[in-house]
Amino acid sequence: MGKYDSDQEKQELIQIGQVSSVNPATGTARVAFDALDNMVSAEFPVINNASGRVRMNYMPDIGDHVLICRLPNGESDGFIMGTYNTTGNPPMKTDGSLIISSENGQTYLEVTQDGINVLGDLRIAGSLGVDGNISCNGLDVEGNTSITGNLTVGGNIRNDGNMTTGGTHTDSVGRHS
Numbered sequence: 001m002g003k004y005d006s007d008q009e010k011q012e013l014i015q016i017g018q019v020s021s022v023n024p025a026t027g028t029a030r031v032a033f034d035a036l037d038n039m040v041s042a043e044f045p046v047i048n049n050a051s052g053r054v055r056m057n058y059m060p061d062i063g064d065h066v067l068i069c070r071l072p073n074g075e076s077d078g079f080i081m082g083t084y085n086t087t088g089n090p091p092m093k094t095d096g097s098l099i100i101s102s103e104n105g106q107t108y109l110e111v112t113q114d115g116i117n118v119l120g121d122l123r124i125a126g127s128l129g130v131d132g133n134i135s136c137n138g139l140d141v142e143g144n145t146s147i148t149g150n151l152t153v154g155g156n157i158r159n160d161g162n163m164t165t166g167g168t169h170t171d172s173v174g175r176h177s
Helices: 007-011
Strands: 014-023 028-033 049-051 054-056 065-070 078-083 098-101 107-112 115-118 169-171 174-176
Touching: 028 065
Parallel strands: none
Antiparallel strands: 014 028, 014 065, 049 054, 065 078, 098 107, 107 115, 169 174
């Protein structure tokens, strides 16, 4: 840590401001400081949660209030530590849920004590393992589908093609082998 000539210099290491522009390609943003007559900073890197290969990358929106940490080297270097809630930008939820939302504030992913809620399309590149029931309001399957175990249908089955069975089945005519 460097030496400080005054308490003012110590206080200037941590500042707040509003994001004035973002550069997602470089993971940086510029910040306007109300306390400094809306002086705009150089591009500061946005700190993201990361550990090895696991990363959560996000960019603040223009107008977001952010906390800045400047380096004590006498330069303008610093980092955007993150956004914070204000009266005009309150928490989306107050129950401890993890919320991931889009630019327009629409929730995409919500992790609660009861499970994970997804709004919109969910695409999985790989396998999906489920140790419970799947409940849905409609299901379209493209491609070949294998079921190991029993299939229980509480309604009608409509087949517009041929059906091949390897065991016994019963239809309106009777039992067939």
